[in-house]
Amino acid sequence: MRVNHVKLLVGGVQLRDGVTTVTDILGKIFTRAGLFAVAMEKGYASTIYGAHQFDPMLVTEEPPVSYGDPEVDVLVALDYDSNPDAPEQPNRDTVLRHGGKLRDGGVLVYDSSTGEIPTGALEARGIQVFPIPARRIAQSELKREIVKNVVMTGALFRLLQFDSDEAYLRQLLEERFLRKGREVVDLNLQAARRGRQEVERVLEANGYQLPVRLEPRPGRHRAVYISGNECLGLGAIAGGVRFYAGYPITPASSILEFMEQWLPKYGGRALQGQNERESIRAALGAALAGVRSMVGSSGPGISLKVEEFGVSGATETPVIVVDAQRAGPSTGMPTRPEQGDLNLVIGGGHGDFPRIVLAPGTVEECYTLMLEACELSDKYQCPVFFLTDLNLSEGKKTVLEDVFRRPQVVRHGIVREEDVRAKPYRRFEVTPSGISPRSVPGTPGAIFKASGAEHDEFGFVSIDPRKRAAMVEKRMRKLDTYLQEDWKPPQVFGSVRGNPVVVGWGNTRPVLEEARLFLQRRGVPVALVHFTHVFPLHRRKLEALFADAGPVVVVEQNFSGQFADLLQRELRIATRRVNKYNGVPLYPTEVAEAVLQALQREGAVVRIGGDSQPVPVEVGRNEHEGD
Amino acid sequence: MNTKGIKLWEENAVPKHRIQWCPGCGDFGVLAALKQALTELEVMPHELLLVGGIGCSGQIRNYLNGNAFHGTHGGALAYGLGAKMANPDLKVICLAGDGDTFAIGVENFVHVCRRDPDMVLLVMNNGVYGLTKGQDSPTAGLGQPDERGSREEHPPMVDALLLALASEATFVAQSFSGDVKHTARMIVEAIQHPGFAFINDFSPCVTYNRFNTYDWFRERVEHVPEDHDPSDRDAAWRLVREFARRGKIPLGVVYRNPRPKRPQRRLPLWEDELSGVDLEPVLATYR
Numbered sequence: 001m002r003v004n005h006v007k008l009l010v011g012g013v014q015l016r017d018g019v020t021t022v023t024d025i026l027g028k029i030f031t032r033a034g035l036f037a038v039a040m041e042k043g044y045a046s047t048i049y050g051a052h053q054f055d056p057m058l059v060t061e062e063p064p065v066s067y068g069d070p071e072v073d074v075l076v077a078l079d080y081d082s083n084p085d086a087p088e089q090p091n092r093d094t095v096l097r098h099g100g101k102l103r104d105g106g107v108l109v110y111d112s113s114t115g116e117i118p119t120g121a122l123e124a125r126g127i128q129v130f131p132i133p134a135r136r137i138a139q140s141e142l143k144r145e146i147v148k149n150v151v152m153t154g155a156l157f158r159l160l161q162f163d164s165d166e167a168y169l170r171q172l173l174e175e176r177f178l179r180k181g182r183e184v185v186d187l188n189l190q191a192a193r194r195g196r197q198e199v200e201r202v203l204e205a206n207g208y209q210l211p212v213r214l215e216p217r218p219g220r221h222r223a224v225y226i227s228g229n230e231c232l233g234l235g236a237i238a239g240g241v242r243f244y245a246g247y248p249i250t251p252a253s254s255i256l257e258f259m260e261q262w263l264p265k266y267g268g269r270a271l272q273g274q275n276e277r278e279s280i281r282a283a284l285g286a287a288l289a290g291v292r293s294m295v296g297s298s299g300p301g302i303s304l305k306v307e308e309f310g311v312s313g314a315t316e317t318p319v320i321v322v323d324a325q326r327a328g329p330s331t332g333m334p335t336r337p338e339q340g341d342l343n344l345v346i347g348g349g350h351g352d353f354p355r356i357v358l359a360p361g362t363v364e365e366c367y368t369l370m371l372e373a374c375e376l377s378d379k380y381q382c383p384v385f386f387l388t389d390l391n392l393s394e395g396k397k398t399v400l401e402d403v404f405r406r407p408q409v410v411r412h413g414i415v416r417e418e419d420v421r422a423k424p425y426r427r428f429e430v431t432p433s434g435i436s437p438r439s440v441p442g443t444p445g446a447i448f449k450a451s452g453a454e455h456d457e458f459g460f461v462s463i464d465p466r467k468r469a470a471m472v473e474k475r476m477r478k479l480d481t482y483l484q485e486d487w488k489p490p491q492v493f494g495s496v497r498g499n500p501v502v503v504g505w506g507n508t509r510p511v512l513e514e515a516r517l518f519l520q521r522r523g524v525p526v527a528l529v530h531f532t533h534v535f536p537l538h539r540r541k542l543e544a545l546f547a548d549a550g551p552v553v554v555v556e557q558n559f560s561g562q563f564a565d566l567l568q569r570e571l572r573i574a575t576r577r578v579n580k581y582n583g584v585p586l587y588p589t590e591v592a593e594a595v596l597q598a599l600q601r602e603g604a605v606v607r608i609g610g611d612s613q614p615v616p617v618e619v620g621r622n623e624h625e626g627d
Numbered sequence: 628m629n630t631k632g633i634k635l636w637e638e639n640a641v642p643k644h645r646i647q648w649c650p651g652c653g654d655f656g657v658l659a660a661l662k663q664a665l666t667e668l669e670v671m672p673h674e675l676l677l678v679g680g681i682g683c684s685g686q687i688r689n690y691l692n693g694n695a696f697h698g699t700h701g702g703a704l705a706y707g708l709g710a711k712m713a714n715p716d717l718k719v720i721c722l723a724g725d726g727d728t729f730a731i732g733v734e735n736f737v738h739v740c741r742r743d744p745d746m747v748l749l750v751m752n753n754g755v756y757g758l759t760k761g762q763d764s765p766t767a768g769l770g771q772p773d774e775r776g777s778r779e780e781h782p783p784m785v786d787a788l789l790l791a792l793a794s795e796a797t798f799v800a801q802s803f804s805g806d807v808k809h810t811a812r813m814i815v816e817a818i819q820h821p822g823f824a825f826i827n828d829f830s831p832c833v834t835y836n837r838f839n840t841y842d843w844f845r846e847r848v849e850h851v852p853e854d855h856d857p858s859d860r861d862a863a864w865r866l867v868r869e870f871a872r873r874g875k876i877p878l879g880v881v882y883r884n885p886r887p888k889r890p891q892r893r894l895p896l897w898e899d900e901l902s903g904v905d906l907e908p909v910l911a912t913y914r
């Protein structure tokens with residue numbers, strides 16, 4: 001029996017079956033029990049009701065490297081209305097879609113309220129099947145359909161041999177429901193107990209030996225169960241952001257919700273813009289008034305904001321732009337991850353202006369890197385982009401609380417009344433660093449005229465060729481200063497010298513780390529070079545890093561290899577590429593195999609899940625959003 | 628007039644002889660009126676944020692003292708909104724043209740009317756895009772209703788006052804920059820209004836609009852009658868329609884009905900206000 005290492009997958013009908021309600025409860029309880037839960041592979045649809053939804057979760061004793069491969073030990077199917085005559089009904093989706101991911105000897109538990117599903121093929125692989133009539137129990141015995149998921153949760157806990165004294169579940173239920181009355185808590189506990197009993201019944205009837213177990217490790221550390229978007233929101237608050245604006249868009253809406261809930265408690269304000277442009281313009285206005293400001297959106301919204309990037313660059317008004325990337329182009333796949341916006345944020349907008357692009361590699365870095373973003377935007381007075389993706393933004397995991405250190409906020413270069421008495425104030429003064437003094441409107445003696453039209457040092461419009469050249473150079477010089485003073489080199493895992501080098505950026509790091517370990521175990525020593533400071537790149541330092549490297553394989557989640565192009569352009573090195581763009585997150589084993597393939601020949605481009613046979617058109621059949 | 632006060636407004640500004648408007652442009656009248664109004668209210672330039680639109684009229688931000696910002700075409704109101712939300716002590720005045728406000732920026736106009744931030748929008752309305760040499764704006768066609776509407780290329784004009792009323796604006800006034808004193812009066816009342824104040828100022832473009840000239844306006848402007856109740860939205864709507872039927876142009880406050888406001892504080896921005904905040908209340912909800 002395996003202890004404290006289990007991968008679960010909970011699936012059901014979106015909105016109806018409460019898939020993430022269940023996984024959120026699980027994640028929270030496992031975290032309280034001192035274990036590590038990672039649910040980063042969110043599978044949901046942009047239609048609201050009726051589509052298939054699933055949420056895999058890895059639970060471990062020690063912090064896992066990544067969320068692991070797609071194979072699961074325990075499959076939990078919340079969908080109940082099985083109808084053998086209509087095989088594409090959403091009801092049996094969880095088993096149909098994910099049964100193949102179950103490991104031999106794994107566990108399937110499903111809601112059998114409307115009949116049992118033929119599972120002979122799974123049982124032939126030694127899979128233990130637990131049909132639990134959860135909805136029927138909830139409806140007819142407990143008279144409350146809503147507790148059907150608690151029946152399943154109780155069943156799952158029994159299958160994991162976890163919380164046998166109900167202590168964790170009871171505490172959570174009391175926190176949530178005690179204000180509604182003791183009866184509500186008791187009803188839920190009763191539901192969980194019924195789930196346990198049902199499992200007992202099947203265990204006895206079949207003589208099953210359960211393959212996995214979770215043992216609590218309480219009191220080891222303080223931890224929270226939290227998403228990337230929540231962490232970056234928290235980072236923004238800690239880093240001094242007090243104005244946030246966003247327009248509803250998946251998967252950035254949860255940042256807006258977080259900010260609406262918490263910013264006012266820290267004296268700030270969150271604005272739901274009437275459109276993407278109002279959001280960023282209002283944020284620029286607030287920044288102009290001296291307040292640290294941030295906007296968040298995803299690809300389509302970022303495209304709409306592009307014009308304002310230039311305004312931020314030219315008027316030297318700082319703003320943090322979070323881009324929670326999703327699969328593009330156009331509407332694309334709103335609920336699927338991709339790293340397809342790099343070109344947009346490094347190139348979007350007319351003309352040349354300074355900008356910085358950061359991309360956190362983990363949920364933890366959503367917090368720590370955001371602290372950097374806050375300082376960088378303030379110091380360099382330019383747009384700072386913060387690239388996550390759908391899985392990093394919406395995915396949740398157990399995060400140790402030492403991560404959340406509270407920084408000393410430093411305001412950079414803001415002149416006060418006494419300063420301008422000592423030295424006349426020129427808002428766009430040409431300086432060696434490129435950074436000019438800034439004032440907050442309302443400061444006597446420090447009037448400024450800021451404009452997106454080219455201007456002189458005071459901010460008055462000017463097309464004088466010498467002033468223009470000086471002003472462009474001054475603004476762009478800020479990037480040299482950034483590279484010297486604040487750019488962080490990529491993290492290097494393993495030794496680059498003479499070895500093949502896997503390169504990645506942003507949210508893929510845990511998977512790439514795990515893929516590297518797989519390769520190492522197979523006797524292929526590769527290094528991993530992972531970037532969080534993505535643009536601009538420090539050419540000299542990187543040339544030194546790659547000087548004696550073996551073949552370079554850039555792994556990213558887009559079709560063209562946007563970061564590989566950047567690296568190739570900046571460093572003039574040849575890259576091989578591994579790309580995945582089918583909307584499914586990267587997995588360690590497939591990456592390891594793709595890297596091996598890419599190492600076989602120069603200029604290789606390996607497409608994971610791509611280069612496939614033509615897919616026949618299935619007219620009238622619902623698109624499978626899952627998988 | 629207080630000439631010493633007026634002089635203050637010429638500091639930190641483009642010198643008069645370098646102003647780049649055509650001689651006779653209506654925007655000169657607005658500039659004079661703005662300085663008069665700010666002098667009368669004893670506003671200090673450092674408390675002021677002038678947000679200019681794109682176009683001839685938006686240049687005005689650099690022609691007088693005060694902090695200024697100038698971003699994208701159609702964006703002035705949204706920048707102003709953010710600045711005002713961040714610091715309620717700022718006096719924010721947005722100064723834009725009719726193309727900027729009613730074409731590319733109409734989304735902001737409609738929604739900022741609804742949001743009602745305590746700031747002023749003065750539109751220098753001349754029916755054309757002057758800076759790009761005279762193309763029609765959405766307010767083109769004033770006084771020539773028959774010429775428009777038969778083709779998609781030339782739709783009927785946007786009635787700025789009715790659009791503002793329909794968008795729940797709480798202060799709607801109209802002025803004519805040929806009457807500097809009255810324009811200044813409107814600006815004073817707009818600044819004093821505790822909410823979003825919109826002034827539609829007819830500001831003739833002497834170069835590209837040869838139809839709506841100073842004389843054309845002088846023959847048609849009429850002050851809002853004394854017995855008009857500006858707090859009555861239906862009356863305001865009727866007044867605008869009735870003037871239009873008579874071929875006349877009302878000058879004055881057409882509508883004024885402030886909403887109750889919740890007081891707002893300046894958002895924290897200094898190091899001592901931001902450092903070492905306690906994240907415990909947030910973290911507790913994720914344990």
Ligand code: SF4
Pocket residue numbers: 647648649651652653654683684753757758831832833834835
């Ligand atoms: S083109 Fe018209 S609006 Fe522009 S400055 Fe000349 S007169 Fe004024």
